[in-house]
Amino acid sequence: xxxxxACPPMDNNREAGRETAREAGREAxxxxxxxxxxxxxxxxxxQAWITLGKVEPxxxxxxxxxxxxxxxxxxxxxxxxxxxxxxxxxxxFWLAVxxxxxxxxxxxxxxxxxxxxxxxxxxxxxIPKVALGPIFIVWFSYGLGPNILIAFSICFxxxxxTTTRGLADVEPELIDLVRTLRASRxxxxxKIQLPGAxxxxxxxxxxxxxxxxxxxxxxxxxxxxxxxxxxxxxxxxTLDTAGMFMAVLMITAVGVALYxxxxxxxxxLVVRDARME
Amino acid sequence: MSTSEAFIxxxxxxxxxRSKREDFLAVxxxxxxxxxxxxxxxxxxxxxxxxxxxxxxxxxxxxxxGTVRIGSAADSFDAAKDIGMxxxxxxxxxxxxxxxxxxxxxxxxxxxxxxxxxxxxxLLEMVGLSGFxxxxxxxxxxxxxxxxxxxxxxxxxxxxxxxxxxxxxLDALTREKMNLELLRIWGESGKTIVFVxxxxxxxxxxxxxxxxxxxxxxxxxxxxxxxxPHPRSLDIKTTEVFGDYTRRIYKLLGME
Numbered sequence: 001x002x003x004x005x006a007c008p009p010m011d012n013n014r015e016a017g018r019e020t021a022r023e024a025g026r027e028a029x030x031x032x033x034x035x036x037x038x039x040x041x042x043x044x045x046x047q048a049w050i051t052l053g054k055v056e057p058x059x060x061x062x063x064x065x066x067x068x069x070x071x072x073x074x075x076x077x078x079x080x081x082x083x084x085x086x087x088x089x090x091x092x093f094w095l096a097v098x099x100x101x102x103x104x105x106x107x108x109x110x111x112x113x114x115x116x117x118x119x120x121x122x123x124x125x126x127i128p129k130v131a132l133g134p135i136f137i138v139w140f141s142y143g144l145g146p147n148i149l150i151a152f153s154i155c156f157x158x159x160x161x162t163t164t165r166g167l168a169d170v171e172p173e174l175i176d177l178v179r180t181l182r183a184s185r186x187x188x189x190x191k192i193q194l195p196g197a198x199x200x201x202x203x204x205x206x207x208x209x210x211x212x213x214x215x216x217x218x219x220x221x222x223x224x225x226x227x228x229x230x231x232x233x234x235x236x237x238t239l240d241t242a243g244m245f246m247a248v249l250m251i252t253a254v255g256v257a258l259y260x261x262x263x264x265x266x267x268x269l270v271v272r273d274a275r276m277e
Numbered sequence: 278m279s280t281s282e283a284f285i286x287x288x289x290x291x292x293x294x295r296s297k298r299e300d301f302l303a304v305x306x307x308x309x310x311x312x313x314x315x316x317x318x319x320x321x322x323x324x325x326x327x328x329x330x331x332x333x334x335x336x337x338x339x340x341x342x343g344t345v346r347i348g349s350a351a352d353s354f355d356a357a358k359d360i361g362m363x364x365x366x367x368x369x370x371x372x373x374x375x376x377x378x379x380x381x382x383x384x385x386x387x388x389x390x391x392x393x394x395x396x397x398x399x400l401l402e403m404v405g406l407s408g409f410x411x412x413x414x415x416x417x418x419x420x421x422x423x424x425x426x427x428x429x430x431x432x433x434x435x436x437x438x439x440x441x442x443x444x445x446x447l448d449a450l451t452r453e454k455m456n457l458e459l460l461r462i463w464g465e466s467g468k469t470i471v472f473v474x475x476x477x478x479x480x481x482x483x484x485x486x487x488x489x490x491x492x493x494x495x496x497x498x499x500x501x502x503x504x505x506p507h508p509r510s511l512d513i514k515t516t517e518v519f520g521d522y523t524r525r526i527y528k529l530l531g532m533e
Contacts, residue, residue: 174368180335181385181433182357191384195372271372273415 061242069246076231076243078250084227086254087144088216092151093258096208099152100159101201108167108193109185121160129154129215133222147219147227154215155208159201166200167193202266203276209262213255228254282349283310284469285334285437290343292329303329304340304495309488313352313436316463316470318484320477322530326495327473331439334471335360347437354436358386361430361468363443367422369414375425376401376410382433393432400428403462420451424458431466438470445474453511456482460509477530481505481522482514489529498529 043063049055050062057065069076103121107114129150136146170192178188220229228247235243266275292304304326311317319327332338333345336356348354361382369378376397383393401407404424406417414422423443430438443459444452456479463470474480480487481503489499503522505513513519 171366171368173364173366176332176335176337177362177364177368178381178385179337180356180360180362181382183385187385191381192370195370198372271413271415273413274371 058239058241061245065242066245066249069240069243076235076246078246081226081228081231081247082250082254084144084224085216085220085229085251086257088147088151088219088227089212089254089258091144091148092216093155093205093208093212095148095152096156096159096212097201097205100156100204100208101163104160104163104167104197105189105194107164109189114164118164121157125157130218130222133219136219137223142223142225144224146223147216150219150223151212151215155211158207158211159204162200162204162207163197166197169200170196198270199274199276202262202270205262206259209255209259212258213251217251282351284313284315284347284349284352284354285311285471286344286346287330287334288344288346290330290333290340290345292326292333292338292340304333307343307490307495307497309497309500311469311471311486313349313469314467315485316460316472316483317486317488318472318474318480319488319490320474320480320526321490321495321498322492323475325490325492327475327490328441330490330495331441331471331473334437335362335439352436358433359436361433361435361438363423363426363430363438363440365442365445367414367419367426369422369425369429371414374411374413375406375417378414378425379429379432381429386433388433396434397428397432400431401425403465404428404458418451419447420455423447423455427459427462431462431468436469438468440470440472442474443472444479445476452479457511459483460507464508477523477526478514480526481519482509487522487526489526491530499525501525 047063050057050060070078073079103117107118132153133146133150136149140146140149174192175188178192183191216227217229220227221233224230228251232244232247235247287310288308290304290307291302294301294303307330309317319330321327329338333340334347347356348359369375370381373381376394379397379400380390380393383390383397398407398410401410404427406421406424406428409417409421409425414425417425426443430440444455447455459470459472460483472480472483474483484503485507486500486502488497490496491498501522505516505518505522
């Protein structure tokens with residue numbers, strides 16, 4: 001972890017830094033080994049439980065049976081269905097990021113807009129989005145569009161709220177300091193507010209990833225003819241539990257991939273000290 | 278003293294904070310001059326309106342009565358470019374490296390960045406941070422962050438530096454060290470500095486002039502030149518003259 005470089009003698013600084021980096025590398029390696037080992041142990045325990053406990057496969061499939069469904073491409077069309085689900089998740093998520101951040105910026109510029117629309121948005125957010133599914137079918141028919149909208153509607157509020165908070169989170173004295181320099185509102189926004197809000201935006205995005213996945217899958221349950229959620233409804237009829245498990249794993253993988261992208265972006269854009277981890 | 282026009286003139290300045298319930302008289306009848314190149318320490322108890330006076334000087338607050346004039350015929354003053362501020366908190370942008378934090382005022386003022394960068398490098402050297410230009414604020418101790426804040430206040434070469442209890446959040450030892458540093462920086466840069474503090478010893482040690490304010494509302498209690506030679510070292514704190522000055526302030530603030 002981060003060491004406190006309080007006041008080291010100047011010339012030792014670089015050497016100490018290299019030592020710290022090496023230590024951090026070892027630490028990261030240990031962490032990753034542990035993560036992989038624990039996942040493998042969980043899989044093994046699962047397999048052992050099913051095999052030794054003689055559990056009926058339609059109640060609980062073994063990991064090997066679950067993975068075996070990957071080979072039956074014609075039945076499940078994993079690639080296609082995963083791409084469709086990923087499209088709803090990613091589409092809904094990034095739409096929420098764009099709309100959430102844009103609205104937050106507008107609200108931070110205009111007190112009137114904020115006071116007028118924020119309560120309305122919060123009320124609208126109380127609508128259970130899942131209940132909108134059948135209505136979306138009437139409006140937009142089946143397909144990707146309504147699923148993206150459901151994913152979007154369920155995950156945009158956390159982004160709006162965290163961004164709004166982030167944009168407001170500026171030390172008043174810092175504003176005093178730049179006001180003596182006659183800084184424009186635009187300068188304050190681009191140099192202080194927006195970069196200062198980034199850690200908040202990312203913490204909202206991390207919450208939103210989970211919600212976007214849930215929203216997209218629910219959408220596919222009710223308003224779709226393809227995608228992993230739709231596939232689950234199909235194979236459920238035949239008590240194909242292994243297929244359903246594999247679909248759940250693929251959905252999880254889509255979520256993990258998006259979460260990974262968000263973490264990577266955060267790593268690139270936000271200084272370590274400012275990250276909200 | 279020189280007979281030339283003062284760099285700053287505050288005359289009978291009065292400031293009232295108005296709210297629905299009641300008006301609060303924050304500053305009443307504050308009058309003093311600051312000569313160019315002086316380091317004036319404004320001392321008084323917490324909540325006595327020192328910061329308000331500083332903010333009036335910075336142009337951040339208006340005042341009801343009296344006049345505030347900065348700049349003279351000999352020393353022009355541009356309110357947008359000639360103020361550098363340092364607060365109790367360093368207020369560094371944590372996503373910027375130290376050098377880029379120092380450059381913030383230059384960016385806002387639209388100065389030539391090549392020249393500003395060179396100047397920022399020299400300033401970091403002057404405040405003893407030359408090895409940390411590319412560090413992030415979190416890699417610096419509190420005292421080092423405050424040095425960076427001082428460099429930032431100097432980067433656009435302002436004529437007036439306003440400091441609001443800049444060392445108030447530091448531990449006692451670091452504070453002493455920073456006091457010495459500030460005197461050295463003041464000596465090297467030749468800036469006019471108005472320094473707000475509630476530390477009586479700090480005020481006498483730093484100030485070439487001390488302005489004493491009493492609490493609620495801020496009223497001028499005293500205004501005197503500190504006749505201690507520069508450069509000053511910590512030794513002067515044990516001298517009799519130093520003790521006389523601090524006793525004089527304690528007495529004014531009713532602490533004797």
